[in-house]
Amino acid sequence: VQLQDYAVVQFSEPPCMRLVPQNAQVGEEVTVVVPGILCSKTLPPVYGPLRSTRPEHVRYLRQYVRCTGLGSATFGGFQSQLNDIYDKFANTPGVSAMKNFDFGLYEGEYCISMHTRHLTDRRYVSGERHIPFPPEIDPNHVLEDARDTKFIRIEDNVVQYSKKIEAPDGTFYFEPLPPAEFKEGDIVEATGAFVAYPGAEQGEYVLVFCLRALTMICSQYREVSWIISRISPTLNVRYRILRLN
Template sequence: MNAHYDINQAKAVLQGLYNRDPAKEGVAKISSITEDNTKICRIKYPPSIRLMKKEGNNDVEVIVKMYGVSCGLNLPPLKQKPKNNKLGHIRSLRQHVKLTAFDLEAFKDDLRRLRDLHARMDDSIGGKRIHPMDYLPYEGYEAVDSHARYFTDRSQAPYESDTPFSRLVDPYNILSDIKPDFFIHGADNWVEYCKETTEGQHAAIDPSTFKNGDVVEIAFACVGVPAKEGQHRLLLNLKAVTLINDDLRKEAERKKKEARTVQQGTEYIGLKRRTLYVDMDAPIHDEVSIGTSREATSKRKPPAVASKMYESSSFHGIANLLNTAAPGWGESVGGETGDAKTQTATGEERDEGMQED
């Protein structure tokens, strides 16, 4: 979520969901759980403590739901194999959802009922045996976490069969490829991902569709799993995630993009090209040596050898030709008498005049 997310509108949508007629609900709300219609049972396989209820002659696991805004997601599909291929890491891979409803009272009531259930389960195994519920808040608002691992140790569920992954959950076959034979994908690992089409009606969707800021429903089972030193930990074993409203999230994204565009427009300053030294588009008439002005170039004296050439009658015509082609050379050539001298590389003068026989 971003700063443009409309929290008040989200709370209004969530309140409408909590006000729905329970008779039309496929999965019961937490508020429907009482000590009279549920019981706490120890389960041997997989080893756990579970909330159960009677259905006919059978005990079945209770699954309940909560509404909220997703504020933390770790969902399939995996697009590449984990870099850490150790057994412990593969075992801990999970699909996870974090929900908040900001300061909505209906959501807070659900959290209070979860704490009551935690106390019931703790009392059922002797007290002070289940770790305290400790869900980190989201931006200061109360939140709840629900997850399900992708795998269960086969030895922990000897009566369960391994089931294939849904094509939406594992389209790249990453999970199937990294699963060792002594793991199964069982009942505690299966999560449904869907979208509510009409009230009470659902359609399967790609899990990657979900984004932070979506209004969702999560369905979960309350399970006490063994921890160290005979302790247990209460987890909300994720069973289904349902997308109900993504309009608020999309509107917040639109506003964020719009604000960014306006900000960029405000700070923009039109840039124009400025000529600093020369006009690079102007035609070049003649070549100028680096560090030499045009005037200095035009007054440069010809080599001293031209003087001797001028004195020689055999080269007189050539000198006139040079004087005509390059005005200024004539004065230099005609006004110079004697042998021209140049400096050697060592600074000494040497005679470059043409020796007459």
């Protein structure tokens, strides 16, 4: 990301700041693709029952992924780039405090997580229309029922799930893939956007790496490692993947 080509812009529905291209069209935002190994996830379908249908719980229902490079230098290089993006948000006029990303570690190595809520408070997006949930997300209408009149699903809540396929001529194309097909150990590309939401006090913000898309690149290593785990059940996921390589 060449940050000089982008700007942090205030939005009103919902209230937030986003990283967008200079002279961006309406609705345009900067997205970044992170390739890695899926090491943790909370993905649809949502079957229910929910732990609670109280608004304070429904508000935080989300789609979440965490990716690792298992110590690779290329993946580790994302850390400085994300720090630069944080600095750009933190230095925006009107910002007094900005909470940074907190991805934690996976087996002692740097990792990156992204998430997107399933629903948005209707009061913040009164001009938006609800987008119905497809069966692969909400097969039992659990989310649809839980949203009641207080929440709606907008474009910010939609995550595109797909699989990258190589054609016989060597080109690539993408096909939709149900989110249930993604498993820990898959090699994926996670696409995210940068959004800062207001905090409790004036000028306070929380920076979020919002999940916009998840693409399956390869499940072969995960499938073979499952076989190895049946043979050598004491091997952890990282060791099995390195052994395959």
